[in-house]
Amino acid sequence: MIDAPKNLTRNILLGMLVGFVLGAILYYSNFLPLRLKEFIEIYVFNLGSSIFVNLLKLLIVPLVFFSLVSGISSLTNMTSLGNITLKTVSLYLSTTAIAVTLSLIIGSIFKPGSGYSSNISPPDKLPQGQGIYETILDIFPSNIIEAMANNQMLAVVFFSILFGLALNKTNHLTNNFSESFEKLNTVFMQLVIMIISFAPIGVFCLIGKFVIADGLDIFQEAFKYVTLLILVLFIHAFVTYSLILKMFTNLSLFTFFKKMREVAIFAFSTSSSAATIPVTLKTVQDNLGVNKNVASFVIPVGATINMDGTAIMQGMATIFIAQMSGIDLSLIQYVQVVILAVVTSIGTAAVPSAGTITLVIILQQFGLPLEAIGIILAVDRILDMLRTSVNVTGDAAVACIVANSEGLLDKNIYNK
Ligand code: ASP
Numbered sequence: 001m002i003d004a005p006k007n008l009t010r011n012i013l014l015g016m017l018v019g020f021v022l023g024a025i026l027y028y029s030n031f032l033p034l035r036l037k038e039f040i041e042i043y044v045f046n047l048g049s050s051i052f053v054n055l056l057k058l059l060i061v062p063l064v065f066f067s068l069v070s071g072i073s074s075l076t077n078m079t080s081l082g083n084i085t086l087k088t089v090s091l092y093l094s095t096t097a098i099a100v101t102l103s104l105i106i107g108s109i110f111k112p113g114s115g116y117s118s119n120i121s122p123p124d125k126l127p128q129g130q131g132i133y134e135t136i137l138d139i140f141p142s143n144i145i146e147a148m149a150n151n152q153m154l155a156v157v158f159f160s161i162l163f164g165l166a167l168n169k170t171n172h173l174t175n176n177f178s179e180s181f182e183k184l185n186t187v188f189m190q191l192v193i194m195i196i197s198f199a200p201i202g203v204f205c206l207i208g209k210f211v212i213a214d215g216l217d218i219f220q221e222a223f224k225y226v227t228l229l230i231l232v233l234f235i236h237a238f239v240t241y242s243l244i245l246k247m248f249t250n251l252s253l254f255t256f257f258k259k260m261r262e263v264a265i266f267a268f269s270t271s272s273s274a275a276t277i278p279v280t281l282k283t284v285q286d287n288l289g290v291n292k293n294v295a296s297f298v299i300p301v302g303a304t305i306n307m308d309g310t311a312i313m314q315g316m317a318t319i320f321i322a323q324m325s326g327i328d329l330s331l332i333q334y335v336q337v338v339i340l341a342v343v344t345s346i347g348t349a350a351v352p353s354a355g356t357i358t359l360v361i362i363l364q365q366f367g368l369p370l371e372a373i374g375i376i377l378a379v380d381r382i383l384d385m386l387r388t389s390v391n392v393t394g395d396a397a398v399a400c401i402v403a404n405s406e407g408l409l410d411k412n413i414y415n416k
Helices: 008-028 034-073 078-110 132-137 144-149 153-170 178-196 199-214 223-248 253-270 273-287 292-305 308-324 331-347 354-365 370-378 380-405 411-415
Strands: none
Touching (some): 008 199, 008 253, 034 292, 078 308, 178 273, 199 253, 223 253, 223 308, 223 380, 253 273, 253 380, 273 292, 273 411, 292 331, 308 331, 308 370, 331 354, 354 370, 354 380
């Protein structure tokens, strides 16, 4: 196994703290020259965080491609691929359905939008979401280079599986060409480690950028909405995932959450499940003991289609806006929200704020005022960070469950 840098989690937390404090000092102080503030904001925080996120993104496509190809090409038992796919997709869809339902239940009990009056100002430009038709079609690329260039993960996963299968079937003719992919995969894992060792600086810049731009007022006007949403995100992360992990495995929950800390911090600071893929993959393989073949399929697919945190936000936002506009949703409509949130979370890109774009599809469906999205967007930055952490935690939980059920989870590594 490739060695990870020492004290990484501690240093990342430190980077986060320093970025937070420095960002806050710069945001709230008025004794510093404006030019200095601008300089730090642009050339330290913005530039530093963009470089770091670019480096993470740089790895995604080749990492997923090589790990999936090397995994599939070494499979001897093809039915297990079918089983893994079936289990993965059904767990992803059902955890997302649980997530929205939870959000809708808590939203209808505590009513975030009642008594809320705001002169809603419409956003400049309404974001456009992607429909189900395009989402399905996106799995089947007509040009793999284009799909890779656009980071279309489902297309990349689909092509990698096909390629891995073909490699598997031709190994006897190609002098075991698949071994080269194994080697390339190892090289890319090493690259991940090299880039992750800069994480403390990267996270410092990302958090600093966030605080210096908006300050610490995360609530703005929508206090109840923000509080309830954070509450549901925590319940889902710690209660729902604990329950399903306990239901399907006998793994230690403490170990799971402890080992997931780093991934959650990455997701929190980048607000992107996709940019977090390299870290999630590394953690589930090297620290949680999930077999490489399972991880390299479950994690990229999860980053793309499994967005429990996002679905929670969409459920709460729908209730919030409906209550605010005095619209009563019926039980049937609640069920429709669940279905729509599950479907749209599949089509939501794993990048910052993407969930608010697909929220438009849900609002439109129920004739809710689209202008209200302005309020949601005003408080979305921190919520996006939190829900992305939930999204990736869900991916890892499912990876552990699927691997465990196939006998492909190394408990020695998990418990180490
Ligand atoms: N930022 C989220 C993610 O990457 C998507 C969203 O909810 O906006 O998982």
